[in-house]
Amino acid sequence: MAILVIKHSALGDMILALPLLRAIRQHHAGERIVLLTTAPYVDLLQRSGLADEIWTDPRPKFWQPLKLLALLSRIRNGRFSRIYDLQGSQRTKSYYRLLGKPAEAWVGNAPGCRYHIPDPTEPMHITELRRRQLALVGIPDPGLPDLDFLTGDIARYTLPARFALLVPGGAPHRPAKRWPAERFAALARQLLAQGITPVLIGRAAEQTEIAAIRALCPEAISLCDKTSIADLAALGRAAALCVGNDTGPMHIIAAARCPSLVLYSAESDPRKISPRGDWVRLLQRPSLQDVGLEDVIAALPPVRQA
Incomplete structure (x- = not known):
């Protein structure tokens, strides 16, 4: 089985998302984890060891339909049993729709998905929102970021x-x-x-x-x-x-x-x-x-x- 996790940006968000990725990895031990991210964060995520494979999302514009179709085809061919949308953007909601609304697999804020976390109506820290999102599928509180894997020569x-x-x-x-x-x-x-x-x-x-x-x-x-x-x-x-x-x-x-x-x-x-x-x-x-x-x-x- 394979699991897809979508997290595009930005840097602060990505650092706060690392515990989420660790928790997903632990929850799906033995399954192949694929991360869909953007180019600036590939190196960071590779260093983290929290995925078996990292895909780069080119975030196609509306005038680049072939790139969008290629990305959607790649996701479909991945045959993912679960897709965690940790970005929660209009773009990722559109991916849900264009993929044919895989309601049973999708964990996010896309309307109609089985594991749906509504967008907050009051100010809420992103880590609390994502904690609630993971709790929908039984993943416990992921805790704080751990950057021990990042070692620089200072x-x-x-x-x-x-x-x-x-x-x-x-x-x-x-x-x-x-x-x-x-x-x-x-x-x-x-x-x-x-x-x-x-x-x-x-x-x-x-x-x-x-x-x-x-x-x-x-x-x-x-x-x-x-x-x-x-x-x-x-x-x-x-x-x-x-x-x-x-x-x-x-x-x-x-x-x-x-x-x-x-x-x-x-x-x-x-x-x-x-x-x-x-x-x-x-x-x-x-x-x-x-x-x-x-x-x-x-x-x-x-x-x-x-």
Whole structure:
């Protein structure tokens, strides 16, 4: 027998979905597990060992019917006894319809499927929604993410023994999700005064923010555009603390059990998706422009001791 699990994106969602994949794997021990995902997450899922096979969904556009037909044919030929839709999007609902409404096999929010989880009418964390979804077929609470399978070589960075991660970036098209760079710099200086070296994490698109922080705090170390997902997990296991905006790398670092503070504006709702764990703190204001250094310091979780 074969089981199909659909999970497309995004990075934070994918990290939160790892316990779900582990629980499905355990529940269907001895069966072939196939994951249908998108290209950015193939390497992560291969490293996890939670599937026997990983398929890439090209997510065809409406003007690409041949690609869509090929994907649907591949799914049909897989003869899956159960299909877990962990994406719950309009796209995956359309797959359900175009596959001929395999009601008995489908576990998701597609109307008409036997194992149907309705879309929430009130804000609900995605992990709670998916926990309820798996409970429909008798799968117990999957728990929190475990990133022990992600091991990066961070010795090449030659970091000091005590360091904290700062994640000042975020989606380029949503600048309101970013705490001002000068306040990250003020936090960096505060950490230095406590003997903790600030280490700046980001992508190439965030070079401006990172450069602005280093201009105000030259002692900060920049790893801008130098870290993989595995590196972020390894850094999270070694860091004393992490502070960052609501962005994908924060999910990786927090899932590595790094004491973390995630900053939220009105642009996103932490009730729906946020890192989980007793070591995680959340701070939300309508505008991050109104969040001062003292607010962040007051909200910090206990720093990991050396």
